[in-house]
Amino acid sequence: MHALIIAWHTLLAFFPPDLSPSYLRYVWLPVTQTVGMASAGMVVALCLGIPLAIYVGTRAPGWQGIVGMLSALRAIPDLTLAILAVVVVGLGPAAGMAALAVFYTAMVGKVFAELFLAAPQAPLESLRATGAPRLAVALFGLIPLTLADLLTFGSYSFECAMRASVIVGAVGGGGIGTELVGAVNGLDYPRATTLIVILALLVTSVDTLGWFMRKHPRIALVLFPMGVATMLLNPPQVFVLRHALATFAGMFPPLLSTKALAALPALLWETLEIAVGGTALALLLAIPLALGAARNVVHTAITAVVRRVLDVSRAVPEIVWGLILVVMAGIGPLAGALALGIHSAGVLGKLFAEAFENVDTAPVRALEATGAGRLPIVAFGIFPLAIGPIAVHTMFRLEWNVRAATVVGMIGAGGIGEALYNAQQHMHYQQMMAYIAATWLLVILADVAGERVRRRLGWNYVAT
Amino acid sequence: MLSVVDLTVRYTNQAAPALQGICLNVAGGERVAVVGPSGGGKTTLFRAVNGSVPVQGGYVALEGERVGEARGVELRALRRRIAVIAQMHDLVDRLDVYQNVMAGALGRWSSLHALRFLLRPSGAELVEARTALERVGIPEKLRSRTSDLSGGQRQRVAIARALVQRPAVLLADEPVASLDPARSEQILALLCDLARERGLALICSLHQPELALRYFDRIVGLRHGRMVFDRPVAKIEPEHLVFAS
Numbered sequence A: 001m002h003a004l005i006i007a008w009h010t011l012l013a014f015f016p017p018d019l020s021p022s023y024l025r026y027v028w029l030p031v032t033q034t035v036g037m038a039s040a041g042m043v044v045a046l047c048l049g050i051p052l053a054i055y056v057g058t059r060a061p062g063w064q065g066i067v068g069m070l071s072a073l074r075a076i077p078d079l080t081l082a083i084l085a086v087v088v089v090g091l092g093p094a095a096g097m098a099a100l101a102v103f104y105t106a107m108v109g110k111v112f113a114e115l116f117l118a119a120p121q122a123p124l125e126s127l128r129a130t131g132a133p134r135l136a137v138a139l140f141g142l143i144p145l146t147l148a149d150l151l152t153f154g155s156y157s158f159e160c161a162m163r164a165s166v167i168v169g170a171v172g173g174g175g176i177g178t179e180l181v182g183a184v185n186g187l188d189y190p191r192a193t194t195l196i197v198i199l200a201l202l203v204t205s206v207d208t209l210g211w212f213m214r215k216h217p218r219i220a221l222v223l224f225p226m227g228v229a230t231m232l233l234n235p236p237q238v239f240v241l242r243h244a245l246a247t248f249a250g251m252f253p254p255l256l257s258t259k260a261l262a263a264l265p266a267l268l269w270e271t272l273e274i275a276v277g278g279t280a281l282a283l284l285l286a287i288p289l290a291l292g293a294a295r296n297v298v299h300t301a302i303t304a305v306v307r308r309v310l311d312v313s314r315a316v317p318e319i320v321w322g323l324i325l326v327v328m329a330g331i332g333p334l335a336g337a338l339a340l341g342i343h344s345a346g347v348l349g350k351l352f353a354e355a356f357e358n359v360d361t362a363p364v365r366a367l368e369a370t371g372a373g374r375l376p377i378v379a380f381g382i383f384p385l386a387i388g389p390i391a392v393h394t395m396f397r398l399e400w401n402v403r404a405a406t407v408v409g410m411i412g413a414g415g416i417g418e419a420l421y422n423a424q425q426h427m428h429y430q431q432m433m434a435y436i437a438a439t440w441l442l443v444i445l446a447d448v449a450g451e452r453v454r455r456r457l458g459w460n461y462v463a464t
Numbered sequence B: 001m002l003s004v005v006d007l008t009v010r011y012t013n014q015a016a017p018a019l020q021g022i023c024l025n026v027a028g029g030e031r032v033a034v035v036g037p038s039g040g041g042k043t044t045l046f047r048a049v050n051g052s053v054p055v056q057g058g059y060v061a062l063e064g065e066r067v068g069e070a071r072g073v074e075l076r077a078l079r080r081r082i083a084v085i086a087q088m089h090d091l092v093d094r095l096d097v098y099q100n101v102m103a104g105a106l107g108r109w110s111s112l113h114a115l116r117f118l119l120r121p122s123g124a125e126l127v128e129a130r131t132a133l134e135r136v137g138i139p140e141k142l143r144s145r146t147s148d149l150s151g152g153q154r155q156r157v158a159i160a161r162a163l164v165q166r167p168a169v170l171l172a173d174e175p176v177a178s179l180d181p182a183r184s185e186q187i188l189a190l191l192c193d194l195a196r197e198r199g200l201a202l203i204c205s206l207h208q209p210e211l212a213l214r215y216f217d218r219i220v221g222l223r224h225g226r227m228v229f230d231r232p233v234a235k236i237e238p239e240h241l242v243f244a245s
């Protein structure tokens, strides 16, 4: 009871947001940095990821190796990359950009490669039969054949990059993320609220931009000037490349003391607990929310409101929810699981609502014809029909949350993430590298296990 | 011009070979029809000639150069001289017609040239595409979306692509499979005219024996991957034609 009262008072301290002109003028720079970092990350990702994907998609010699490399790279959580980048290129947007560039190159490369590999083969064989070189086959065949999916995924990943751009800021990668951590640590909660509102606005406007981008792909070209300008304005702070390389080399070999090694299994276990707890909470929240957001279940006046709630919980990344919850619920795994739960509820709620809306109409009509009320129709018709997609989405979310659990750990939610962050703060880089390796293995294991389960159950679905 | 010598092809997951001991010689300007029941190996033969499937025995040679042994740039140079009109005329739907037509030139263009063409085709390239489309009778479709074409029009676009490729050998896999009788005759007449005009070796698979008799110099029968006969039209007996349908 007492704890709840404290939590309530802390929550009140976040309101009203600080909207004073001087503060708004001050946050302008971090906002442009965040947008610029996301653009720069995407520019690099597109410039490197697309050629790699084409190489794989045309099944050029050694393409399987590249797929393996991209999958391995993608298993390193973005925040872990950011921590690494901060150590190597120094605090600030340069580090954020470097982390985003690596993460999204892997993501764009992998997913585009999968789309290319799944393209219809007959037209491609026809093109190869003219004696066309690989690149020409890609230009005249692979890309036009998969364009719709490329655009959908491309704009979706820009939305993710915008969120990630805030995330990497949280460990000193610059932009709003860095400001947000500063505001929370400085107990300046009204300013934190301002920043979160700005973040939610940014993410939703990128969402809208993505919608336009799918209609008019040329809009994506605006990324280039924004990204390049940010790169030029924020060069890496290390002027001596040798220093950066030496710092990086100093992280090898990864090393843990016997005491730290003995504690490792418990840390990994705690991370898994955060992931499972967060996913379970998300599932509990998402099902009622999704029913409230499904237009074939309740009136559109209600769905409109519920959808806004889902938008906000989804727009704010796990780590930002974590920052607030650590203040309210105290440091520890509970805050981490809650943070994962709230964000994932937004994601799953939207996906489940779509699943409810897409159910086969014939069986539902048949139920309606019996004169059944709304609730029995949901219970006996819509819900059982949508259970397949619900299970698939939840599985994917659980996999994703293993990644996210290492990330929220870094802001004090416990587990391996916290240990990793502490090692970096104390400049124990060999130890840090050991934790990075452990995180990486954990994520790969989760991905592989998820893949196995899905294949066993015969669930086919394109992973993003 | 084209010689196929003792060719054997076996797909990895199949017990029986798809082609076995095939021998065939086709001269420039000669028109050969390949007939036989479904699954006989016609498509496989065309793919092997073009180097699209690995061969397990024998070889295919174009003017003395072996297709199977060529790799990389050499293979591409050989393929450029063997145009294929695929069974389902596999065009890329999302491209415009002139782009699909000019894809025939990809074998002689650099990748950079291909990119430049997609962004901004030159006047000369558009003229070439239009000339090819005129030859197949649909110049007005130059800038249409390929997905908007009818089956017969798609077939013509595939032939126009083959023209742009300027090949020595033209392989057409069931070019009249999905067309009405009048259209079928037009397409076959077109292919034969082209072979005569340009001295191409034309090999064409068909399911209609009467068309094979009327338009071709020679007929080859394939069944269960083996060549059952190879005769000039004058020496074709009725039983050969029963076999073909």
Ligand SMILES: Nc1ncnc2c1ncn2[C@@H]1O[C@H](COP(=O)(O)OP(=O)(O)OP(=O)(O)O)[C@@H](O)[C@H]1O
Pocket (backbone or CB within 6 Å): B011, B012, B013, B014, B018, B036, B037, B038, B039, B040, B041, B042, B043, B044, B045, B087
């Ligand atoms: N990609 C493949 N993998 C395995 N087997 C194949 C493949 N393509 C064809 N085959 C097999 O090879 C044999 C010959 O097939 P092919 O396509 O050459 O016949 P076809 O004469 O062209 O038939 P149709 O008249 O129906 O087009 C068939 O038994 C077929 O099942």
Ligand SMILES: [Mg+2]
Pocket (backbone or CB within 6 Å): B042, B043, B044, B087, B173
């Ligand atoms: Mg066939």
